[in-house]
Amino acid sequence: MINVKHISKTYTTSKGRQVQALDDVSFTVKKGEIFGIIGSSGAGKSTILRCLNLLERPDKGEIWLANTQLTNLSERQLQRERQQIGMIFQHFNLLSSRTIFDNIALPLELTKTPKHDLHTRVTELLELVGLSDKANDYPSNLSGGQKQRVAIARALANNPTLLLCDEATSALDPGTTKSILNLLQTINTKLQITIVLITHEIHVVKAICDRVAVVQDGKIVELGDRSQIFGSP
Numbered sequence: 002m003i004n005v006k007h008i009s010k011t012y013t014t015s016k017g018r019q020v021q022a023l024d025d026v027s028f029t030v031k032k033g034e035i036f037g038i039i040g041s042s043g044a045g046k047s048t049i050l051r052c053l054n055l056l057e058r059p060d061k062g063e064i065w066l067a068n069t070q071l072t073n074l075s076e077r078q079l080q081r082e083r084q085q086i087g088m089i090f091q092h093f094n095l096l097s098s099r100t101i102f103d104n105i106a107l108p109l110e111l112t113k114t115p116k117h118d119l120h121t122r123v124t125e126l127l128e129l130v131g132l133s134d135k136a137n138d139y140p141s142n143l144s145g146g147q148k149q150r151v152a153i154a155r156a157l158a159n160n161p162t163l164l165l166c167d168e169a170t171s172a173l174d175p176g177t178t179k180s181i182l183n184l185l186q187t188i189n190t191k192l193q194i195t196i197v198l199i200t201h202e203i204h205v206v207k208a209i210c211d212r213v214a215v216v217q218d219g220k221i222v223e224l225g226d227r228s229q230i231f232g233s234p
């Protein structure tokens with residue numbers, strides 16, 4: 002599903018200093034799996050995710066999503082590719098002035114979904130994430146876990162094939178983390194959505210990832226099945 006081949010990325014800071022964020026990173030993600038990228042702060046995880054999400058272009062190397070080479074695409078083509086990618090974040094990034102219903106509806110509005118279809122889809126998504134009774138509430142009335150459920154529903158609105166998770170449970174307590182990870186697992190198996198997540202929390206990758214890449218100083222230092230990396234449970 003995803004094939005990352007020898008990507009490198011160097012940033013130039015505002016003071017003109019060069020920072021090599023990624024150095025010859027390669028990995029593949031198979032369709033239907035949950036792939037975890039773990040590493041400490043500054044290791045390069047976010048840069049990998051931003052390259053997958055097409056927000057950043059690597060300086061070198063190729064990224065293939067299904068049969069498309071992303072690194073060659075025009076901005077217009079990238080926009081089309083982005084529609085098959087959903088994304089969730091550590092701090093949820095909901096719009097506080099919109100109700101839960103309208104937050105989830107946003108991507109459907111952007112793709113000009115007819116009103117009736119939009120209503121059906123949002124209702125279905127609210128049910129999927131267990132928040133049907135919160136449709137008319139505002140984000141400020143929800144707990145962290147509930148906000149992340151809304152963000153997940155919004156990310157799934159346009160039926161993506163891939164869900165990218167950026168430290169999605171780092172702001173949540175252990176109990177809530179578990180329920181969000183369960184939801185991600187359900188989405189993965191029931192809807193057959195491939196998931197790539199980045200995290201600094203080892204228990205997260207241990208809980209749900211099929212395969213794991215360990216990133217350190219811009220390089221992948223270990224890559225394999227969860228049991229290869231962490232031993233059998």
Ligand code: ADP
Pocket residue numbers: 012013014020021022040041042043044045046047048049
């Ligand atoms: P992680 O997500 O693992 O914390 P990042 O991908 O954010 O790592 O960062 C990798 C390295 O690149 C770090 O040294 C970071 O400071 C640097 N970096 C990330 N983004 C930028 C940027 N926009 N400009 C300059 N340096 C950056």
Ligand code: ADP
Pocket residue numbers: 014015020043047
């Ligand atoms: P995270 O790793 O959780 O994504 P960071 O705090 O590392 O968040 O980065 C936040 C933002 O700052 C990102 O957009 C990143 O590109 C940028 N950034 C990170 N490190 C640097 C840096 N050394 N110089 C300039 N910008 C940076």
